[in-house]
Amino acid sequence: MLKAEHININDGILFEKIKQGDQKAFEQVFRQHYVHLVAFANTILHDTDKAESIVQNVFVKLWEKRKQYQVVSLKGYLMIAVKNSCNNEIKRLQQERNFRQSADKTQISETMVYSDSWVMDKISSIINQLPEQRKKIFKLSRLEGLKYREIAAKLNISPKTVEIQMGKALKFLRENLVELKKQVYHILW
Amino acid sequence: MAMKKFNKNIDWNLAGKVISGEASSREQIEFDLWLNKDNNINEWNKLLSEVEQAEYALTSESIDIERAWKSVRNKTTSKTIQTHKRYYLVAVAASIIILIGIFLFIDWHRTPQHLFTFSTQNLVEQVNLKDGSSVDLNRHSSISLPESFNTNKRTLELQGEAFFDIKRNEKIPFVIHTKHITIKVLGTSFNVKDYPNSDYSEVIVKTGIVEVIAHNDSLNKTLLNAGDKAIYNRETNQLTKTENKNINYLSWKTKDISFKKDKMTDAIKLLEEVYNVEISGTEELNPENEISATFEKNTIEHILSTINKSHSLNLEYKIKE
Structure with a gap:
């Protein structure tokens, strides 16, 4: 039960449902991606509470603006939205600790996340x-x-x-x- | 092979400092020199990606997705506004009833103050009081208290279960009334369990000294120290003091659970309570089956999959609504 990550439904169909206000589809997307996204955000932020709140905000925004969005890949959209929010947060805190020598963070984490x-x-x-x-x-x-x-x-x-x-x-x-x-x-x- | 080389010439403490941003500028230079030698940069990136994997795994273990979903759902449904209104009305109604109750039975000779009620449904919540005390409310519990405390006594009413961390004030004792018992303290932390559908009320003290008094008989009382437990039997009116042996009495709040040769059936019952779930797949369980394990703020998903693996079971869970 509740092993949402194993369900595979076409992103496009899911997002169409969300656009029409389908809460169940929204919940499914949330359950499928939430843990991964928080873990991903936390590898950037090193603060679980902040990581959770950023990811939750991304989902709230996705729901509020669903009618304006044209999303092809939900996974891609969510990753980028979370990454941008994290970067903004870091900028805001001005405590970027830049120790990764090869800077392409998303590349590495994306393979890991999924x-x-x-x-x-x-x-x-x-x-x-x-x-x-x-x-x-x-x-x-x-x-x-x-x-x-x-x-x-x-x-x-x-x-x-x-x-x-x-x-x-x-x-x-x-x-x-x-x-x-x-x-x-x-x-x- | 590369690993061997890496192991030979890396200074692990320095690596830790660089990753944690603790290296001094001199150490950073030393590190950069090392990094630019041979193939060290590849090895370094491998280490970073392994650290990242470890962080990833540790983070995923401790995320409470149900709590997160409820929070997002509350921010995205228009229905919740109505529910809040309804809660508000219920809260107001409850306050009025309690107000009348207090006016009639307890404080009838004093000017009644407006009471505030905090109640929880399916979530555990923390309430911070103005005097610096805090109350963690378990599910389906409520506290009612005046807008500001009296100058000689801090009182509140509890229904259900709560953990109190009371700010010490020797001049103004803190008094908690439940339907069955009264608890008096100066400044301590303790857990109170007083659900209406049970035969018992229970107080367990974490720190300090707590006085527990049966409601219908002010002489029927006991003094508890840290580590003590009081049980009040509502049927026989007996108030018993024992040493608390239940290390998981705060798991509902901390999500830290430790089993030491516990019966599997008891363990499952505890998990159901702590995570507000129903666990199925227990049919094939041997009643003699025991479990020893420690879980720190893990998700129910993680815990069940660990138990399933170690005990070859197929336990599954369903959220209780």
Whole structure:
């Protein structure tokens, strides 16, 4: 039940229904894309609450302006709308942290966003092998955007420990997710 | 092969600092030097994309799509305006009834103040009070309180379940009335459960000291410390104090759930309550089946798929409306 992401209906038909005010079609699109879009927004913003609120606003706007829009690909439209809102938010906060050397963020994330949920489950189970505190530190830093000293204060440890734990978490991801990729490709071929 | 090379010459702590924006300008230069050597930039991009995948997976685990949908639905339906009006009318009606009730039975000798009522339907909501206290209201619960508290007592009425985090004020005690019990505190946090369709009322204290008094008998009372639980049996009028053993008593609010060798049937019942769902597929369940697992703010979807995988079950859920 409720596994909306597995339902595949032509975007064009769905959007026509939404245009005519079909709430059910709107809900279906929402359920199909929401989690992916928030996760995508969060890789840019590193703030889950903000990511959720931005994605919700994109959907509210889609509904309000549905009659004016001519949408060919809902997926594409939503991705771009979310990405633009995120960029505006970053500009507004003026705290862009530009560390990606190859700048094409959408390209990379798009393949990821619509990757198999089996792969995502696998990634989850790998991350859950991280020791509890290391995982917590990684989450606080990457998902909530806290500074090292803020994390240190929150967990009552030294900033140096945070630094070391983050380093270990990265090493762990680099080593174990590489293994996963090999497995995935193996299955695909 | 490339990975090996990467492992050999990367400074992981520095990598972490660069990714988190914590690197000093000197460290950033050191990093840039490393990045421009050999094929390091490719390796670096791989690491970034793996970090991104990890973030992606962790974020998806903790999103509450039902809550999000309700919020979007509320902003996109014209119907909701009418519903709000209806809630408002119900709230006003309830306030008037409670006002009359209070006027007649409790505070009849005092000038009655206008009461405000907050009630929840299918969502858990937080109410912040003017004195700095906060109340988390579970589903289908309500509190009624005056616009501003008296100078000698802070009182409110509760129906259903709520978690109170009361701002300490030794001069002005906080008093909560339910239909069956009264709770007096100075400044603490605790959970109160008092649903009309149950035989019991329950208070569990998280921090501080709480006094619980049976409604019909002011001598029938007990003092609770942090970690204590009081159960009031409405039929026998018995008020019992025990040590609280239920670690999940706040899961309805925190969505943090921890099972330690719990019966699977009990675990499912708890999940149904916490996520407001009906779980099916329990027919093939062995009653002796136990579960040990910890879930932190996960979605019901994630939890059930984890349980299904680890226990070879086919549990499914449906939202209760």
